[in-house]
Amino acid sequence: MRTESEIIGRISRGLADRGASKYKANAVRLGIGDDAAVLRGSFLSRGGRNADDLVLSCDAFLENIHFLANVHSADAIGYKALARTTSDLAAMGALPRFFMLSLALPTSRTGPWLEGLITGMARAAREFGMVLIGGDTSQNPTVVMNITVGGDLADGHGLTRSGAYPGDGIYVSGTLGAAQLGLELILRGLYRDARWKRLLEPHLRPKIQLKLGQWLSGEGRQRAIASAATDTSDGLSTDLTHICQSSGINARIYAAQIPVVKVPKQLQRLGLDSLDLALHGGEDYQLVFTVPTAQASRMRRVYRGVPITRIGEIVPAKKSGRQKGRGGSSIELVDAAGKSAPLTPRGWDHFKRS
Numbered sequence: 111m112r113t114e115s116e117i118i119g120r121i122s123r124g125l126a127d128r129g130a131s132k133y134k135a136n137a138v139r140l141g142i143g144d145d146a147a148v149l150r151g152s153f154l155s156r157g158g159r160n161a162d163d164l165v166l167s168c169d170a171f172l173e174n175i176h177f178l179a180n181v182h183s184a185d186a187i188g189y190k191a192l193a194r195t196t197s198d199l200a201a202m203g204a205l206p207r208f209f210m211l212s213l214a215l216p217t218s219r220t221g222p223w224l225e226g227l228i229t230g231m232a233r234a235a236r237e238f239g240m241v242l243i244g245g246d247t248s249q250n251p252t253v254v255m256n257i258t259v260g261g262d263l264a265d266g267h268g269l270t271r272s273g274a275y276p277g278d279g280i281y282v283s284g285t286l287g288a289a290q291l292g293l294e295l296i297l298r299g300l301y302r303d304a305r306w307k308r309l310l311e312p313h314l315r316p317k318i319q320l321k322l323g324q325w326l327s328g329e330g331r332q333r334a335i336a337s338a339a340t341d342t343s344d345g346l347s348t349d350l351t352h353i354c355q356s357s358g359i360n361a362r363i364y365a366a367q368i369p370v371v372k373v374p375k376q377l378q379r380l381g382l383d384s385l386d387l388a389l390h391g392g393e394d395y396q397l398v399f400t401v402p403t404a405q406a407s408r409m410r411r412v413y414r415g416v417p418i419t420r421i422g423e424i425v426p427a428k429k430s431g432r433q434k435g436r437g438g439s440s441i442e443l444v445d446a447a448g449k450s451a452p453l454t455p456r457g458w459d460h461f462k463r464s
């Protein structure tokens with residue numbers, strides 16, 4: 111059985127790496143392996159100068175895998191479906207412009223349920239400044255959605271996962287683990303309890319970080335503040351590992367500095383641990399990014415109301431054995447007592463053996 115990254119690797123070798131076509135060489139600035147793909151605007155506009163690059167990403171959103179139709183409202187499903195896909199544009203520092211929706215659903219959901227889905231998705235589209243330009247519909251026993259999003263990036267600008275360098279600081283936006291806490295309440299059947307209602311919001315309607323991503327990328331006018339970035343869709347331990355692998359470096363993070371979700375005492379007794387949720391919980395859709403020392407003075411503690419926290423630093427990759435033994439970890443976690451241990455990525459993987 112293959113893991114998710116093995117499956118992506120196989121697809122990439124079979125389909126993305128075959129033959130260096132003229133199109134690929136000239137048009138594709140960034141292909142498979144990052145939060146989104148980037149096509150060169152200068153190529154698309156046949157040599158036009160100062161043409162914006164086109165950024166593209168897509169995401170599947172499936173009933174019983176990503177949401178439960180008897181728990182999640184159609185409105186929340188519609189909002190989140192577009193938000194989670196657009197979060198990949200935030201991770202690139204791109205300006206969202208359009209989306210395409212491929213939707214399969216049972217006949218029984220084509221009435222009020224579909225109305226709710228459209229209402230939620232339209233709210234997200236308004237918030238992000240996006241317009242639907244096409245798609246496809248089909249009938250299916252469960253709801254299956256695939257959303258493609260597109261945005262602009264100033265020529266040659268944008269954030270990738272591959273630019274981190276030893277000495278760079280590692281930062282995260284917002285609070286980590288909040289979305290997973292909401293999901294845990296649902297999985298444990300506690301979501302109807304009025305006391306915890308507020309805790310469900312980050313899971314139901316994640317706030318994505320478009321403005322922060324654009325600011326970190328230099329907004330096409332100046333040098334980027336961040337050297338690498340990704341969004342926290344699968345969980346910090348997994349997402350930061352993606353930056354480490356793409357950049358060929360390691361990371362050291364400090365448990366005491368991570369902005370962890372606050373777990374009420376009654377829920378702690380159920381085994382819900384703040385640090386565990388923050389390290390491995392998915393779907394926060396915050397940004398994790400690295401900043402070179404030379405740009406550190408431009409960093410802020412808060413950007414447009416969103417707290418930003420330094421949680422560690424990039425260190426050189428170990429020469430040997432980095433991928434062997436110790437679960438292939440490239441992250442070192444220093445606990446509150448100063449003791450350090452390798453952090454194994456335990457975030458979301460669709461094909462993980464449990």
Ligand SMILES: [Mg+2]
Pocket residue numbers: 145197198201340341343
């Ligand atoms: Mg992403």
